Amino acid sequence: MTPLNLTTIDFSWLAILPLIALSVGAIVVMLAGTRVDDEDSAALGFIVLVALLAAFLLTMFELGQNTAAFRGSLAVDDYAVFFEVIIIIATALTVAMSLEYAADAGLAGAEYYALVAFAALGMLLMAAAGDLIIIFLGLETMSIAVYALAGFIRRDAKSNEAAIKYFLLGAFSTGFLLYGIALLYGATGSVRLTAIHASIAARTAVNPLLLLGLGMLLIGFGFKVAAVPFHMWTPDAYEGAPTPITAFMAVAVKLAAFAGFLRIFFTSLDPLATEWSPVLWALAVLSMTAGNVIALVQSNIKRMLAYSAIAHAGYALVGMAAANGREAGGAVLYYLLAYAFTSLGAFGVVVALDRGAESHAQIDDYRGLARDHPGLAAAMAVCLLSLTGVPPLAGFVAKFYVFAAALNAGFTGLVIIAVLNSVVSAYYYVGVIVAMYMREGGVAVESMSRRPGLLISIAVGVAGVIALGIYPQPYMGAAVNAFASALGRPALHAVSMLP
Amino acid sequence: MNNSLVTLIGRAMFGPAPLDHTDQAAAIAVACAVVLFAIAVPFASIVTWVERRVWARIQSRVGPNRVGPNGFLQWLADGVKHVCKEDVIPEEADAPLFKLAPYLVVLAFILPWAVMPFSSMLILADLNIGILYMTAITALTVVGVLMAGWSSNNKWSLIGGIRSAAQIISYEIPAGLSIFPAVLMTGTLSMQGLIRAQKWEPYHWFIFANPFCFVAAIILFVSTLAENNRTPFDLPEAESELVAGFATEYSSMRYLFFFMAEWGNMFIAAAILVTLYLGGWQIPRFNWSPALMNLLQFICFLVKVLVLVFVSMWIRGTLPRVRIDQMMSICWKYFVPIGFINMIGTAIWVAFFPHGSRLMEMAMFALALAIVAAFAWRVAYFTRRSRMELYFHPTI
């Protein structure tokens, strides 16, 4: 028996310490859960918050490294750090929103927080993945945890429906993704993203097998980022899931999916850009148009935000279709960053009205909110205006960058469609603001002073929206540098963005 | 596949020259037939008579003693009787599945014989993954049992089938975990490789190599009892509750198939344990002809297996049946955690003592001897108070 040669592992603490922090946190939560009463379950939330803080600090050590670990399985670059930081913040805000909500809605229990931590772990893996196996495993860890979270309110038929729809379509899309990965491996002989890039670039003729794998990957990621026509599960899953989990799905899950999507398509499949760019063009147009038009007629705010999330995936795809340089890719990253904070703020307000047991998620419930809770109403208004794309908020700057990048790349038609869509979207976003400020007769909302976690989440979201809108340069610079690092190019120190 | 039974038979049939494809296929077929009809089927049949005699003695009865000397031909009479009976297929049964089920069970009983290491040469195929093959294939029984339970369209059958399947897939886990200690010590999964790593002296058997192996061997033995639906784990066929479990609706040859597979699986389970932990066919080295050596090895292997089979009959005759919740808690709450401890413990042991520890081997062997001696003393104490002639007079 030859002894194993363990030196070939290419081990790196740096790359996996954040992951270890999160998994230890999840396991500690499960163990502590056996000793904690349901009323005190907020303590379990704090354990996850501590684990997230540790992961955040450990992630910071990866900044500026631009190496790979585990023989390229795990990338340690600014791109990974960029997404990991957003994902950790989004997860932390989700946990903070849940602290009071979970106890009210009877969701308390170690499993809830442990699954959130596991989902975050999977997302971090997707953000840092250097090969297709890790992307798949990260996606599975994230998805399985979120399937269970979506169905966490077990006595509620809608929550069950959300879980079963999300699970069935999610499993189906995972099948597509896995098939695509297998075909890609069959066509190129490797699962490492860099090796796949080299193999494709070395070839002159396009291999049909490769295109088939590419198509399968597009379908798989299309499901995960909820692009039309793979969006069917989104409204039902978002509506039925516990509201903090809806926020989690709309922000963290979507960001992680985009992290993997962008990484695969820009680092290993970019020689085929002429093949996939038109497909993304079509997906973007469909997502924006269908998302915005259907959102117009929604009466439930969670469904409306679900369709809005579909539309925003479309805007991000606009940037992706057009991305041919690091500024354009950076614009997509910036868009996702802005979208994350805006959505978190908006969903925070939705959580404030939705008390778990009795759900108040109709837009009519928001009538007169401004009189009783001017702060909440203002926060919601800021977030909705940012989603519309009103200056000087984050959404405006993000859309500006993405559209400018698309124009630069010559996608004039696409930009016109996107701008028209933004105008349409204003109607339903402003509808909520009108209800809050000019109508009467909504529901009474409990004082926010009893819910510090939620208050902090909304505050962080709104602060992010305003900061990203007023002073975008450093964040845009970080996004551009992050994207450059994924492509293995040096960072641009002085960021001078377009026209 | 050198030194295997197939080569031997090929040489006997076609001479020493290398075989072409057709000849090799013929040799393989003959070798399989030899193993199957000279060992597997006779064993599974004769053991029914042995088992009934053993139980009878344990229960102070006589047992079948009319057909042939001491009733030895009872198994033949039973076989003829079953073949002559009508093969009833219930009208409401799912006929295709009902007919197929016994064959799947028999398939799972026949396939493992391919890697059965009777001696250093008597083996059909010394697969590189032998022990995994053995455990994986025997677990296929579940599918046949479930099929039988479902297709009979009978509540007793269905409950029996589901109980059996639940039991088999549960106990597969501790059984699988108990294989690892031996595999960890040898670094091979081949049946012959596992046996060659042991020596003929009992204290060099893997069961005594370290405390973890000792526990693992015991867990493996108990788990195989459960996997074969043997008492005290015979809930799937609990006569008092389920008539005959999944076999309730079966008659004639199909019924016989189930029981042939069950008794044959006793041999297979015992052979796994003998291979992994009890030294397999290892005998002292002599300068005798290979044929004689192989015969002695075969006898050694067979004796070890038969002793274990006898112990399992003994257990069946003496222990009461456990409740289903007890059966599940034994598996999941005790055997599985202990199995993991055994695995990790052996891994650590191998890391510290890559060549084993003579001291520990001797200590474990002495412990085992002490246990056996204490047990024998108790048995002697109780048998002294009872009517000896009925227990130990073999020809009544």
Add this chain to the structure above:
Amino acid sequence: MGPLITFYALALLAIVSAAITAFSRNIVHSAFALFGALAGVAGIYVLLGADFLFIIQIFIYIGGILVVTIFAVMLTQGIADVNVSNRAVGVLPALVTAGVAGGVMFYAIIHSSWYHARPGSATPTTYWIGDAFLGPYVLPFEVASLVLLAALIGAIVISRQEVRE
């Protein structure tokens, strides 16, 4: 010639069983037909010289997943009633989709330049699989256990009995 015949026999077994799984009107038959599909694939692994994969396919897929699937089918109420369990809906769209997908795949398979592995030999693979799991692929190997842990917790959440006071 021998391996070729074996291959087609195994492929036939896998495909026919898969077809029974898909088209049988009785879901219990569908579940049992999976046995043939999985066993056929396991046989093909043997032909490819992947001995360890073969036995793991039998161990995990037939001994584990198939049995649990059959359990789930059998423990579902009224499952034998074809109308609730295995209704055929949307036959035409399904046929069109399957036809198009199958055509595309067939075209891709025929016209692709495949990445050829070295011709398979019957050397044991177990050692190298273990080496790969603890060497270059140690991270996926470990992460897979976290996936399973998350799935276990999720399954407990979904299936446990709600304790209400």
